[in-house]
Amino acid sequence: MAQLNKEALIDIRRHLHEYPELAMHEFDTHDYLLATIKAMNQQFLEIREIKELPTALLVYVHGSDPKRTIGYRTDIDALPVTEETGLPFASKNVGVMHACGHDIHMTTALGVLSHFTEQQPKDNLIFFFQPAEESENGGKVAYELGVFEGKWRPDEFYGLHDNPDLPAGAIGCRMGTLFAGTTEVNVDLIGKSGHAAYPQNANDMIVAAAQFINQVQTIVSRSVNPIEGGVITFGKLDAGTIRNVIAGQARIEGTIRGLTQKMIEHIVDRLKQVANGVATSYGAKVEIQFNQGGYLPVENNDDLTRRFIEFAKQDSQTDFVETEPAMTGEDFGYLLSKIPGTMFWLGVDDDSQLHSATLNPKESAIPKGVHSIVRFLEYRMANE
Numbered sequence: 143m144a145q146l147n148k149e150a151l152i153d154i155r156r157h158l159h160e161y162p163e164l165a166m167h168e169f170d171t172h173d174y175l176l177a178t179i180k181a182m183n184q185q186f187l188e189i190r191e192i193k194e195l196p197t198a199l200l201v202y203v204h205g206s207d208p209k210r211t212i213g214y215r216t217d218i219d220a221l222p223v224t225e226e227t228g229l230p231f232a233s234k235n236v237g238v239m240h241a242c243g244h245d246i247h248m249t250t251a252l253g254v255l256s257h258f259t260e261q262q263p264k265d266n267l268i269f270f271f272q273p274a275e276e277s278e279n280g281g282k283v284a285y286e287l288g289v290f291e292g293k294w295r296p297d298e299f300y301g302l303h304d305n306p307d308l309p310a311g312a313i314g315c316r317m318g319t320l321f322a323g324t325t326e327v328n329v330d331l332i333g334k335s336g337h338a339a340y341p342q343n344a345n346d347m348i349v350a351a352a353q354f355i356n357q358v359q360t361i362v363s364r365s366v367n368p369i370e371g372g373v374i375t376f377g378k379l380d381a382g383t384i385r386n387v388i389a390g391q392a393r394i395e396g397t398i399r400g401l402t403q404k405m406i407e408h409i410v411d412r413l414k415q416v417a418n419g420v421a422t423s424y425g426a427k428v429e430i431q432f433n434q435g436g437y438l439p440v441e442n443n444d445d446l447t448r449r450f451i452e453f454a455k456q457d458s459q460t461d462f463v464e465t466e467p468a469m470t471g472e473d474f475g476y477l478l479s480k481i482p483g484t485m486f487w488l489g490v491d492d493d494s495q496l497h498s499a500t501l502n503p504k505e506s507a508i509p510k511g512v513h514s515i516v517r518f519l520e521y522r523m524a525n526e
């Protein structure tokens with residue numbers, strides 16, 4: 143197969159979009175990626191599978207005169223969202239959708255890879271097709287399995303995320319922190335169920351949960367430096383079984399975000415205080431779990447990011463936008479804490495936001511993104 147052209151890229155993206163799979167269950171996605179990569183020129187390639195992380199894929203492109211090994215990572219998982227785009231290629235996997243654009247990420251990575259299967263790069267390249275970005279931190283899992291050891295350790299790592307707020311195909315980046323760190327939080331409030339008619343004999347955890355959720359709103363508004371900012375979102379609340387039984391338990395699931403690890407820790411401490419305070423005042427038991435995993439703040443490496451931005455600014459074929467830090471999280475933050483590199487945005491120009499059931503990224507972003515990334519990698523390989 144020759145280098146993937148625009149039409150081939152769009153076909154690939156639509157196939158991936160139709161068959162999204164959740165974190166650590168990306169089996170068909172893995173098989174499709176593998177088949178697509180195997181159809182490329184194999185002359186410079188080495189494909190690697192990981193037994194303990196069976197949906198992941200690594201591809202090594204041997205350089206002609208390597209001075210370094212450059213890593214490029216794409217995530218491959220989807221979200222438990224029911225698609226509402228009405229597109230002819232909408233998700234066929236009920237309740238699952240590429241609502242964060244990882245179909246765009248994968249296709250762009252395949253486009254870049256296919257270019258270098260036809261035109262051997264000077265440096266070595268490693269493409270990492272990573273499972274489980276949305277949850278279960280596949281990047282950290284891979285790192286801890288020792289996947290990036292020996293010749294498979296990139297000297298520098300790059301990766302992108304699509305951005306509906308930027309023009310299609312534009313590249314966005316910034317020095318320093320690009321994305322927030324995140325911590326998942328689960329709060330279980332445990333009281334006593336009972337008949338709806340006899341509240342005095344029960345301990346209603348719907349009321350306690352409502353109080354807890356309200357009080358939590360004061361953490362960011364009253365306990366966080368507004369210049370620094372932070373986020374607490376509870377996206378899931380589960381309590382009760384029927385209207386006339388008082389709920390004896392409530393489970394509230396959310397995510398905390400901060401641009402520094404210190405801020406995340408500060409919010410975690412305040413959240414514990416609020417949860418314990420509400421539990422005491424309602425005579426309830428509370429269990430709180432936090433899970434940060436690999437979702438560290440995404441810290442772009444100074445030297446590499448300066449070069450990346452310099453390239454993007456001066457390249458007449460790249461439309462570059464300097465961006466603000468974002469409160470989205472990314473487990474690429476973990477990989478960048480181990481291996482220096484740069485994360486950047488690829489504009490996909492859409493009115494819907496990431497994680498929305500109507501997200502419909504502009505496909506024209508894909509060939510433009512491939513073109514800019516190939517040009518950047520060639521520029522990088524031509525320089526010290």
Ligand SMILES: CC(=O)N[C@@H](CCC[C@H](N)C(=O)O)C(=O)O
Nearest residue numbers: 276277324325326397470471472
């Ligand atoms: C780009 C993006 O949307 N990433 C996710 C990462 C999720 C981290 C973790 N599971 C959490 O919910 O805290 C995001 O929600 O920002």
